[in-house]
Amino acid sequence: MTTLATTLAPEWRDRLGLTHRRAPELYESAEAVNDVPHAPAIRAALSEMGVSAIFCVQGVPTVAILEADHYDRAAVIDLHGALWNQGLASLLLVIAEDTLRAFSLARTPLSDPGNAFETRCLIESLSLTAEALKFQNLIYGAESGRLWKDYGEYFPPKERIDQVLLDNLNASHSLLQAAELAQDAAQALLIQAMFIAYLEDREILTPAYFAAVSEKSAESFSALLETGDVDLFRALFRTLHTDFNGDLFVAPCSFEPKGEVPEVSPAHLAVLARFRSGREEMAHSSQQRFWGYDFRYIPIELVSAVYDRFLGEREAERRAHGAYYTPMFLADTVVSQAWEMLPDAFRTTGSFLDPACGSGVFLVRSFQRLCEHWRAKHKTQTISWKTLLSLLSQVHGWDLNGGAVRVAVFSLYVALLEEVSPRDIRKLITRGKLLPELWGKTLVCRDFFEVPTESTRYEIIIGNPPWTSRRGPARSSVQWSKKTGHPMPGGEDAWAFTWKALSHLADGGLIAFLLPAMGFLHNHAQNTVEARDAFFRKSRVRRVINFADLRFQLFEKAHRPTALIIYGSAKADGFPYRFDYWAPKADLNLRIKRVITLSSADKAALGVGTVLDNPLIFKQRLWMREPDAKLFGYLGRLPKLGAVVNDYGSLSRRREEPGDRWVIGQGYQPFNEDSESDAPPLVSDYVGRLPDLPITAYTRLAQAAGGLQSAASSTVRRRGFEAGFNGTRILIPRGVETSQNRLRAAYCDEPLTFQDILQAIVVPAGQSDRAKVLTAILNSRIAVWYAFHGTASFGSDRPEVKQADLLRLPFPSPADVPDEDAAAQAALELIAIVDDARERSNEPFSMQVDESEILRKVDRLAYQYFCLSPDEVALIDDTVEAVLPALQPHEGHFPKLWGAPNEAQRSQYARTLAASLADWFKGKKINARLVARGADVAILRLHLGGHEDYTEDATGQLSEVLGQLAAHIHRPLNGNFQLMPDLRVFVGDCLFLIKPMQMRFWLRSTALADADGIALDLQQAASVRHRRSAD
Structure with a gap:
């Protein structure tokens, strides 16, 4: 390109809709990048790569813009490769003459692309004369996420730098193990190789350095590896250990100065040579065909996140400890949210702790923010080495997994070196022992619950503590909670971390933890409610961000919903208080896994008294707005189903017979010989003798027994509610039928058995008409709307309505609603609908009916029964037709x-x-x-x-x-x-x-x-x- 524009021309700013955009959205010079997330990457793009502007969406570099006099294809291909390595921006706009070309930065760059570069990466080429109106749509489309959908084939997640690097790590690890290197040794060797690659790509290790180590037989790391000379490889490590000190270069495959060192073979060096070249996708083919990864551009936080995912491939170990990697864009959100709440003193001298640090993603980000704040405060880009070491000493991490802590050491070493120019690092090397000791000092392999609470206090405690409740009562978290008297509902480790963090917090400090949303916010079991109330009383919550709707979009191998809770110690005069409650929704931006949309429509403030008074407030305010709240309040004041129906479990514990009452209970549990349960099998007097109803044969509104076969065996694990196998009753599955977005209920008066996926409400003699009204109402949109807003799991975790939730649904009589006559008339028509369904269920050759039409009629009559206005009907219809199908979408899903x-x-x-x-x-x-x-x-x-x-x-x-x-x-x-x-x-x-x-x-x-x-x-x-x- 003959001439590059140092900033965008005013006319192009106007055409792209950027005239009034400023930092932190639009950057046109490295000097303007000040105390913001991703600052090193933005500066590198502007100064080292030569782009004209970087446009950010919510602080994340998303669009790189290059303006030039003439289009230089080769230079664009190189820029594309560099930005791909950076792994942040998704779109490259190249402006040359009167043409704007839009390229995807998600496609793997090829080393010799030929014509394939445009075929694979060029999304659009827009001319100023013919298509100027489309220019602004590029920026607006990046903000809304529409671009990532409209041009989805250009943004394949598996071609991103983080996925390619992960694939190559996994492939290299497997090849090293196949070459008889132990798992831990292979991991250590890959960490060491990546660090050397980083030092070389940053030109800290020069060709002269490698030539001196190898007696001029190699001038690069790749060349040295390709010699297959193990002695030469060890000599490199000895020199690196002398120059850099630290813990990384004690010996190949080992970080320990004592003990036996694993043997490295020429076969191992051959694997490393392939990994180092970065020119092949090792997991998919051996063809050297792509441009390659370059550690000069790859942000260290991305490498840290990738290595965390790599460790996460050890699925059994991760699951046992409840520790799953935190995706980079989620970690960024956590750090940014916590950072904006910190006072200036903590941003300057505060000490940070991640008590379950994993590979150090949160620590790297925290260190980078400390450095950026120092630069802004002192109005200079240069930080002295002494100051950098002081800032690094403010960052602390602990973890039970020593391998993960080693990666955190590596990550922070690289983050440290990234703050210094290569020339200055080479000068520092001449002094020897460059890197500070982190292992065992600020980064320690230790159990959080064995650290005395009187130890050092920290201003910021941040991270994603383990979520697990199945590792037995002897673990340290359980013992600590028992000793200190802190509640730990369900044995959930995250609760113990939450409590203990408070004992390590300095005055005025903040804790920012990613926690299981179900256990901390939504569950309304009595012990959880008590623990939540205690937490909100004993701490001062500042902000809750409920990511429940993003459940399937955040963690690759853990689908439990999460929430970020930012809190501090309680103050004597600080109660009651208010806090932010944000509930972001999944949207198109999640397709590129770079940003979470935090819209003002999803932000509210709650008083702590509301939390104490209403255990379901967090679930209700996930989607509820003021008109919904008014309608929910009206329905909530009506008599509940629980006022009519008794719980069989409660009656059994009191040794009472159901008698002539409405009673609800669950079906039997089948016996499974492979089950780990020690409970002896039981024999049922009904199962195996009566017809058995599998859930696949269940029918809405009315259930008949015709055509059903009895269960294969009368042996069961639990007999269940046997009174529900005969007489007049309503059969209700636990799950929400997602195809119709409704609950299901069926009137039944024929003997049959069913498993515990179904529950039955038995009805006393003479109450059949009221049971039919209830059956119809449970099938209506009113029931599923109220269940959505008024139950813990539906819409936040699994789409089900449990028995206790069912009993909270409104079930008034006509006398309880404003227009008794209208409700009574609606009840008669609802009864007739159920009677018609009963007749059809018993006719072997009944005509097919339009179930959707019947359900529409049920809805209309249910609205009449509850005396709803047209506006209230609109609230319910919109929720069922538009919101429920969009809940917690899976990756690749596009709800209307x-x-x-x-x-x-x-x-x-x-x-x-x-x-x-x-x-x-x-x-x-x-x-x-x-x-x-x-x-x-x-x-x-x-x-x-x-x-x-x-x-x-x-x-x-x-x-x-x-x-x-x-x-x-x-x-x-x-x-x-x-x-x-x-x-x-x-x-x-x-x-x-x-x-x-x-x-x-x-x-x-x-x-x-x-x-x-x-x-x-x-x-x-x-x-x-x-x-x-x-x-």
Whole structure:
């Protein structure tokens, strides 16, 4: 490229919609990068790689922009390879002459690409004359995540640098073991090889260095390995140990100065040579075909995260300890959230501890933030070696896994060296013993629960402590909790970490832990509620970020939902208090695993009293907004099913017979000879004699026994609720039927048995009609909506409604609701629906019926029974049709909630919003008009006193309308609109809503919630005017 632009030309900033973007979103010079996450990588891209600008989404480098006079293909290929190695940005925009080319940075770069570079990596080529309107869509599409979906084939996760490096680590490890090297020795050798590769790629180890060590027989690490000379390899280690000290180069395959050192063979060196070359994907082929990884560009935190995943491949060991690797983008979120809450003194001199540090991902990030803050505070890019060593000494890590701690040592050594120029490092080497001792000093292989609480206090305690409850009562966490009297529900280790961390915290310090969301936030078992209440009383919670909706998107091999809880010690005068509660939702940005969207729509504040009063508040506020809360409150005040139905388990413990009562209980548990249980088998008088109902033969609304076979054996593990095998009853599966997003219930009066996946409510004589009403209501959308918001597991963990949850569902009689006559009429029609279903179930050749049509009728009658308004019906329908199918999506899933709304849906939103606001303006009509729309953002104008129906401007341009609004309010309207879906701008008698083009923000239920928010704005504005006039 003949000339590179050091910054973007103003006209290109405008075309891309970046005119008013500033740091921390847009960087055009390394000097502007100040005290932010990923600062070293951003600076490297701008200064070393020569890009013109880096655009960040929520602090994560996402789009690299290069502007040049002429298009130089070879230079672009090299830049693509360097950015691919960096592993952060996903899109490269190259501007040359009047053409913008968009390249994917997720595709593996090839060493000799030929024409394949464009075929594999070029997403779009846009000309200024023909396609200028598409330019802004690139930036907006990166913010919304739409680009990653629309061009999904260009962003394959398995071609990212972290996956390729992991694959090569695994392949190398296997090959080393096949060459008779022990597992731990192989891991140690790979750590050492990566460190040498890093030193070489950073030009700390030069060709002259290798030539001197090898007596001029090799001028690179690869060349030395390819000689197959083991003595030469050992000589390299002796020299490195002398120059660098530290713990990494005691001997090949070993970090221990004492003890027997494993033997290294030429075969081992051959494997390392392949790994070092970085020119092949060792797990997939042996063809040397790709551009290669370069440790000069790979951020050390990525290497640390990859090695953590590598250790995680030892599945049995990880599962036993409940320790799973933390993906880099999640670790970044944790560190950033904690960092923003720290006072300046702690950012400067605070000591950090990760008590279960693994390979050190949190420690590396913490050290980097300390360095960046020092630079910002002292207004210089250069940090002295003495100061760096002091900053490094502030970072501490402990772990039971010595191998993981060794990786943490390696990671922090590299992080330390990255803060110094190669030339300065070479000068420091001449002094000898360059690296400080970390192993056994600040990084220690130790058990957190054996560390005395009177030891050193730390200002920041951070990490992802182990989650496990199945390792036996003798483990140290259980013993510590018993000794100190701290609750540990379910034997969950994370609880013990949470309590003990408080005893190591300095005054004013903060703890930031990733914890199991189910146990800490959602579970409402009595012992868990008591532990949670104690935690919120004995600590001062600052922020809770509930990642439950991202359950299948975060940890590769652990699907338990997680939450970040940031807290400190309780203060004597600090109760009660309020704290942030954020519940981010899965979205398209998770496809690239680089950023978690933290939208203002998902942020709230809670009082600690609410937590103590309502054990389900965290679950309810996952998706619930104010209109939902009002409806839930109304339904929650009605009589519950539990007021009518008794629990068989409770009756059994009291040795009471069911008698003439409504009673619920579960089916039998089959006996499994392979089970580890010591319980002796039992014989049932019913199982094996009566017809048996497998869940696959279950039918909604009415269940018959015709065609069913008895169970193969009468031997069972538990007999279950045997009264539920005969008489009038309702059969209810625990699971939510995800295809219909409903609960299921079936009226049954024929003898049959069933397993414990089903539960039965037996009905006293003379109560069959009421049972039929209950059967219909349980199949309705009202039941699943209430269960979604009012139970612990559904929507946060598994899609099931347990027996205790079922009994909390509302079940009023017609006399309990506002319109008794309407409810009574609805009840008669619901009974008739169940009777029709019974008749069909007993007819061998009954005609096929449209079950969906029957369920729609059930819904309509259930709404009538509960006396719901059209707006309340909209809340329920939107949840069932749009929200429930989108819950906790798996990787690659694309629910319609993420898609763009069509014109009819936009119109429905606008009409609902206008109608809901009409009451505030004494009957004046509100006109709604879509004045601008792009692929990712739209602007809706509400005009008081208009008389037109909803319309959409065909020609409205986002940039023009945003410019006009900015002129009215005298400040630029910039920033990521995806993070501000409730952004509202008042201009005269018009209100402008700037909304993401995602269905989630255009539902009728969203319109009702937005109307509440607008009304509150108007109330507050009126109050301010009133106070001013009074003054």
